[in-house]
Amino acid sequence: MTSPLKIAVAGANGRMGRAIQSLLGADPGFAFVGGIGRPGSVGAGLIDRAAAIGVADVILDFTTGSAAAELAGLCAAAGGPAVIIGATGFEPDELERIGEAARRIPILRSGNFSIGLNMLVGLVEQAARALPAAGWDIEILEAHHAGK
Template sequence: MARIGVIGSKGAMGQALDEVIAASTHTLAGGIDKGGDAAGLADASDVLVDFSAPAALCANLHAAIGAGIPIVIGTTGLEDKNHSSIDEAARVVPVLQTGNTSLGVTLLAHLVREAASRLGPDWDIEIVEMHHRRKVDAPSGTALLLGEAAASGRGIELAGHSERGRDGHTGARTEGAIGFAALRGGTVAGEHSVILAGEEERITLAHSAENRSIFARGAVRAAEWLIGRKAGRYTMDKVLGI
């Protein structure tokens, strides 16, 4: 049984985590939101789960380091400087960072990586995602995770092969590019499709999230797995053993 501290407790994911933790064998060590005492929460916890905002990440990592406990980061919209901070923290404590804590999405990314590695660059890859109207970042963290999986399968860097926001006379599609399209509306928890389009055939790999509780359950499983690990940076793949 672990004491789990939730950062971003007033958000939709924070509330979902409260419910999942309450139904588990673990206990909620407490929760904080903007302006809360991350260090105090860390001292009372065995592991932290962070679904807050990129601007709060540095302070949350320092809190985990100060208490010597692991931290699961599900916050999306991270920039290069955030990833640098995560790399530094991972030298001291176990850190699991992911664009999506769903176990189903984790397996989907594995399948996308495998498909991309076995099909040539003449197979076009397009990633389509849809989320609720209040989501502020695009493409979603999950879409980028899937894009990274596709790029990894092809042995290329996503940053140099990404196409986004097509509009107007864009010219022909670049061979080997990985395209993104983001849709927003309603209360959609999250839908992602990866389309691999070849000559006269298509493969579509997809995942639909029906409720945010799937992300909360995955985050709790990740927190369980992370406790007792050596310092380092981990992914959800390790949680599933793939």
């Protein structure tokens, strides 16, 4: 039997961070090794970034653009762990810093991990291929909770 994948969650006190932690606890293939919160935040299972970088195989990041870029750089400087970024609202320099980190460690960045949205994107791509290039304007509208 293989050992579980060690996961830390950045943004551990947020909506997505809390949801991910409960799912990790229910799956024997994963071991939740700690959550990373804002400096000065308190909560069960919180560890500092250096500790998370030292113990995790993967850090799931659901923070902000600036915090995700900073964490990606720290992980790259340490030679790992891999980072999965689910944050949104990046400035161009933050995306550049994440790109630089991705040259050194595995990084996956997606602004939305929703199955429904990803299905919608696939359907829109199909529709765009089926319609003639001229004479069509295609628009996708998104709705999400006010706290995003």
